[in-house]
Amino acid sequence: MEKNMDTKEKLDLIESLIEEIQKMPYRNSSILDKVNRRAEMIIRNIYGEKSKYLKDLQTIDFYPNWAPSDESDKRKYWQSGVDEMMNLFNILKEELNLFISSKKTKIENEQSQTITNRVFIVHGKDNEMKLAVARTLDKLGLTAVILHEQPNQGRTIIEKFTDYSDVSFAVVLFSPDDEARPRGDDSAQLRPRARQNVVLELGYFLGKLSRQRVLALFKQTKDFETPSDYSGVIFVPFDDAGRWQFDLLKELKACNYNVDANNLL
Known part of the structure; x- marks a missing residue:
């Protein structure tokens, strides 16, 4: 049996086993042994050798350790074993159904998200870097949203930023616009870093859109300083060869954007 079964196949196996348990003849040792071996095999292949479910299965008894003289006691003990095994595999069935349900909900949520063709560019003072990203987005059929190019309409910077941040993807540009060193350490060299508004807006979009x-x-x-508190965020080098464009394309594709690498050639 393959271990890399999909959830539907696992569910089918468990349901077929439940049917076998229900049909087991009373005190038929050979059938019980067959069902037990199949049950162990299913648990091992789905959950692994160290699964607690395997231990639970192995504690189920169908025959008493003592010798009851009354037939009703024998039947009661047998039925107790059947019920325990049924309960165990119904729990596994419910667990898999919940997994299928949650996976379906996740897929539906992802599909229901409206993907706009607008991509926000957070930038510092490097105009060349900003324009290169904007041109790349344009080649890919997307619209670059650059805040200072949008009309103010009497809004504050924060209001304007909030209004125009209704996008599905953001590119944050870290250019060496400032220099800094730890306070009180005059011996430390000044290190280039991005402007603080860029770091702030990175955090905003991570919260709004997710890091994906x-x-x-x-x-x-040299010695460029990237923020240390954004674990999981990938900082891609803006290289002269233009490899960053294909990194951007890859991330857009992963977010279900219909973009074509041929447009970058």
């Missing part, structure tokens, strides 16, 4: 929908590009500069 945010790509951080950084300008390759």
Whole structure:
């Protein structure tokens, strides 16, 4: 039996075993042995050798350790074993059904998310870097949202930022616009880093979109300082060869954007 079965196959195996348990003839040792061996095999293949379910199965008794003289006691003990085994595999069945249900819900939620063709560009002072990303998005058929290019309409910066951040993906550009060193350590060298508004807006989009929908590009500069508190965020080098464009394409594709690498060639 293959261990890499899908959930539906696992569920089918458990349901067929439940039918076998229900049909077991009273005190038929050979059939019981066959069902037990199949039950163990199913648990091992689905949950592994160390599964607690395997231990639960092995504690189920169909025959008493003592010798009852009354036939009703024998039947009661047998039925107790059948009920325990049925309960165990009904629990496994319910567990798999819950997994299928949660997976279906997750897929439906992902499919229901509206993907806009607008991609927000968070940037610092590096105009060349900003324009290169905007041109790349344009080649891919997407619209780059650059905040200072949008009309103010009497709004504050925060209001404007919030209004135009209604996107499905963000590219955050880390360019060496500032320099800093730890306070009180005058011997430390100044290290280039991005402006603090860029770091702030990275955090905003991580919270709004999730890290899967945010790509951080950084300008390759000696000793460039990237934020240390954003674990799980991939910082992709903005290299002169343009490999970053294909990293961006890959991340967009992973988020179900219909983009074509041929448009970058």
